[in-house]
Amino acid sequence: MGKSNFLTKMTVFSFVLCIVPVMIIGFSSYLNASREIKKQVNQSQHQILSQMSSNVEQTLQTVKHAMNQLVDSSAMSRVFGSALTEQDFIQYQDLRKEMLNTQNFYTNLEDVVIVNLEQNWMMKNSGFYQFDKYLHYSQISNQMLLLNNSSWVLNNTLWFYSEMKANVDVCPYTISLVQKLPSYSSYKTGMAFANISSCAMPSIINYTPRQSETVMILDDQDRIVYHNDPGMIGQYARSTGFIPNTMVLQGKSGQYQTEVDKKDYTATYLRSDMNNWVYVSIISIDSLTKEAVKIRNITIATVIALLAVFMTLAWFFSRRMYTPIQKLVRQTTGNIVMSAKDNEFDIISNSFQDLFTSKTRLEQESFRYLQQARDFFLIRLFQGTMRKQDILEKMEQFGYLSKIKDWNPYSVLVVQIDTLDETHYRKEDIDLLLFAVQNMIEELVPEEYRLAPVVFDSTVSLIVGRSDLPVEEFNTWIYGLTESIQQMVLSILKLTVSIGISLPFTDLKNTHVAFREGLEALKHRIHLGVGVIIHYAHMNRGLPQQNLDYPWLTESELFDAIRLADEEKARHLLQRLMTVIFKHEMTPQEYQVPINKLLNNTLVMIQESGVRLNQLIEGGESLYEELQKLPLAKEIEDWFWSRIIHPLILLFQERQISQYQNISDIILDRIHREYDKPLTIEGLAAELHYNANYLSSVFRNQTGQTFSDYLSAFRFTMAKKWLIETDMTVKEISERLQYQNSQNFIRSFRKQEEMTPGQYRELHRKMYT
Template sequence: MKIRSPRFLIRLFLFSLALGTLPVSVLGVLSYHKSSAMIEDKVAKGNQLNMQQTQQRVEQILRAADTTATHFINSALVASAINMKLVPEQFQTVNGLLLGLHQLQSFELGIDDIVLVSFNQGWVLDNSTEVLRLSDYREAEQITRYKQAGKSTFWASTASGEQVHLVKKLPLNSVNPSGLLVVKFQSEEFARLLAGSSELGEVMIVNEAGGVLAHSDPSPGWRADGYEEAMKRVLASETPVGSFQTTGNDQAAVVFRKSAYTGWAYVSIGSVELITQDSQVIKWYTYTICFIILGIILTLSWIGSRRMYRPINRLYRDLQAEPDLRPIGHADEIGYIGHQVRDMLGTQTNLKNMVARQRFQLEELFMIKLYEGELSPREIGEKLAAFNWDRQWMHVCVIAVQIDTLRETRYEEIDEDLLLFSINNIAEELIPLPRRLKPVVMHRKQVNLLGCAAGEEERFKSMINELCAELKLKVGQFLELSVTFGVSRFYGSISEARLAYEDANEALKYAIRMEPGSVIYIEDAEPEGTQLARLPVTMERELLDAVKLADEELAKERLAAYLQGIFQEKVSHREYFVPLTSLLLALVRLQQTLGDEREADGKGEKSLIDELYNLKTVKELELWFWHVLIHPLINRLEGLRKKQYARISDQMLAIIQSEADTELSLEDCASRLGYHPDYIRGVFRKEVGVSFSDYVSTYRLKKAKDLLTDTDMKITDIAEKLHYTNPQNFIRYFRKQEGMTPGQYRELQRKKE
């Protein structure tokens, strides 16, 4: 049988591996993602905090400049001068204004220039100490746009983006301003403030139109072309604070804050890869630990799976080595074992059902053998236990029922067996189960064995009378027949059922002088002292069996017991010779079956009987039976048996030697020779000294060694030729017997040659 691959081992290993790796893998992935999310959240919160600090730092300067400018324009000097014509005569006013402008332009605030404009008088004054006409001023158009703006104070940037302007109208909150103060900041100053936040990535300030006012990268080549989409999302956001990630090849993390003071947006754009750099370290550390754990789990799973699989594999291979078990396909080891176990259980169930169906026949067979005296007390006890017939009886008797006549009835002779079985069924229904064994039909009679415990003899006799009367009534009622009952003496055990059966039969012989339908007790019909001829029948049969077995010791023992059983009865001298003559005739008949005719040597049955009647003592009887009859019979039987054993063993050896390379079995040999397999098994072992299977295996091994030495046949071909179950079985058996494999044996023989 072909050995399958260890499917269950693979499944067990994969299951164990999955059971160990799945939690570790899930734990590793979840740990990484959780730690990454926590790190990214902390980074985002840190960026927001840094962005807030940057905003506060920038707007602190802006608010300081705004506050200073507000104080300046609210001064009396500015309020009076804004409506004056600044002519040379007003040089003191001009000097006062210039001094105020110079005081506003401090280095700490990063103010680049300050412009004071009077719309009513049309002049412009800046840090150049020169009073210019508004119409001639280079930024007159920008001043006009600022005047038209709807806000009294606001922030604006130039078209080039190089400057940021704080614009304040005079007077404050006026719909039609008379003047204007413009505080100019260089964008480079804001970039310098943003440079301190470069760890956030690229930080920039974006106005409400999306223009970049300042950037943390002061290099002139920097451009904002790559961030249009991010700027749109920032400006479109309704929340003052937020963050998001851009999509595409270059993912970026964007953090922004919108200023309610200036309307600007402070934006930080950083690489996602840089932000998640720490989480990447954690990822590889986690994955490394997980892979190490997975390697350990892989090793332990394999070792553990093999250890758990070992007994399953042993049972699986033992089942596969059985040639009688049919193979099944597409099943692992557990499926195969389960299938075979179910087959065995099914076979066991079938056998149980078969035994249950045959129990009825077995019970009847047991009862017939019991009545015929073919069972020893030990066998009787075993059978009673097997049938669960636990009967603690101290007295037993047999009731035999026979049909009186079928004449003048509606039945014919052919119906007798059927009628007896009907009577048997009625008896089985009427007699209580604790009081009986199995009723049977034998020798044209229906027979019942009944019993009772100690001290119930009188009640038992009454019950027998009642049962016979009721059974007679039921048979007459249902079958319209008359039956007669024969009742035996009471005996002390079930093992004496044969004697009770003979009593019941003897009682029925007296029916000829009785009325039909009588109940005949043997004790009433037969006189005392006529039992001796029947007593030693069982012993006689056992003695003859010992002679047939050619067992001298057993024959001597049973001969002595037979004679003792006869002479312990106190009867007349002539009655002793009735069973002795019966034994003599039985031994003579046995001699004749063996071809030993007494007439040939002048001693016939008559002369032997005369010799028997002339013997005076029990010892003489024993010696005479032994030397004259039994011992010669045993010698002849032993000689015939040896010849027969030798002939059978020679025939079996010839069959083995000629057919060793076939599927030879003991049953085949028994069928050819015409004997039972159990018989020739014992004969072969006795004559050859080994069992049939051992001899066949040894002979096949010898042939295998010859083939290994004399031919180049493959080992698998040799195993197949000699009908081994599979090559592995052949190799194992060869190594067990020879101490080496077939291949090693072949090499050794070739080296010797």
């Protein structure tokens, strides 16, 4: 392989690789510029309209959510049903505070007005009025004639005049969200107005039209809500001259051409699904033609410049690239020729170093996530919600199987802080203290004799075991271990802890039974005092609990199916649960224990779901008495289905229609208010007392997006807003939006916008300057 031969081929290939694509692209651009420029601009206009629609709808949705909170608030409920007068100062102040809370940065509200037609009063920012004496009484009253209970209407600003702005220029029109009140009744006696000044629309749409462009927004009555020329606001669409008749705006989106003053225009429109508003962008065809000519000339110049630059670079880099290749050949053949000058292989070496650093960091992150998964597995083990096969698989996955295979027996230690009274700690410190106790146990108990301790149910719980001690010596060893734990916690944290010890057991499937034994042992502190070590064997004479293998997991799945109103799955799970209960050979009296447990847990679930028993069950003898009279397993199963579960499913089906929307609105409100906090669907589920999977399913059904996708999209929207409107650094934005580090944020931003946050900020600030 000769040097000149290979270098020549590489140079010629580089020339061809540069010339052919540039010529093809340049020639195609020249031929298609005139034809494609219009299409591209129209597509761009459609995207702009979509962004405008998104910005406006986001504000309107925020206003609607805020108004829903106001009209459903306790202050509104107290005030609206009463004949409010000037003497009812406290009630007035409560409602006025709720109204002011609604008017925040995100809603862009100028005023909130509450009208009670039945009680003849009106309240707004400027104060309290007797409604029939208000100047624009009739115009406001006519708003009750609106067909819908909630409507967006363009109203005259003078109807809502404010004495506080008597000497201030105001916009002539106001965009009002009109909601008929009360919301919970079909008999409407009043209205609530959320008013957005039409002058605020430019900041809401967040777009500056080009010199030759006309942008307008039409409401569902074809009135102009926004226009480049503020004087056109309030007029009808046909008065603009660009819309010959509203038939051209049929459909969800489209384009049409029109002529005004002997000039041709192309119009792009987009109709909103939310409120039927139409967003229109109109631009002259002459300006598009000028752009095409410019592009043609620019394309020719660019092709020539690119050819010159690329051919120069191809020749230069072909020669440069051959040098490291030559060195690599020499090194391969053993003729090592070193150079002090850096080359591509130095860059590769540095890249490998960076890759190694990233690998180390990734391993650290993976180890942390592995610890979290391990703790979650142990918590489920203590809860008794895992099958035996799953337990063995997880034990092997986390490297415990080889350690515990010779353990005999096992025991569960449950450590709990007695009290924080008369200490310098506060209740808020309990989680941190439990974490400290967990670390002390890890240091004190040899790793070969324990699984990882976990913080669970206000305790630090762990499984210990030995293979080299008989039962008596094993118990003695545990006592010594627990005394050491107590002493270490007392000496370091100055806190007393009590420890419950379960009975020894040999099957990990019974871990949840042992955990409950430890908790049960701790209950004896009520008469023993604090700082005690209690063995379950001493409180029930060492007799192990009868393990009836109650199907907790199946019961939990059954309750989830009931809440989701899944009739087929609930029937199947009830059959499976009954099969497990009745597989044991017990006396009829012993069967009552799991059966009554199922009935009791079902009633608790019904109560926690907010359902009253009289909604399901008519009067008569108690359910427990009815259940006691059933002699056969099939009759018991049919009784549970027909008497409780099936009626409950029907009730949940009725509630889902209204409940889904309410739950979705609550989640959306939390996202819009607390997007800069560590929100999770699991955390919201705990606060709202719902199952996380159920909450996620409801949100996805209502919004068409998963919780995490919607939260990420909203945070991304706020990030772009802050990049344009604030001077916050990229690091500050990423931290506030809960990214782990700024690099993750930058990668995510580049993936969605095809540019870095800094480039996005610079581009958009240039557009608005």
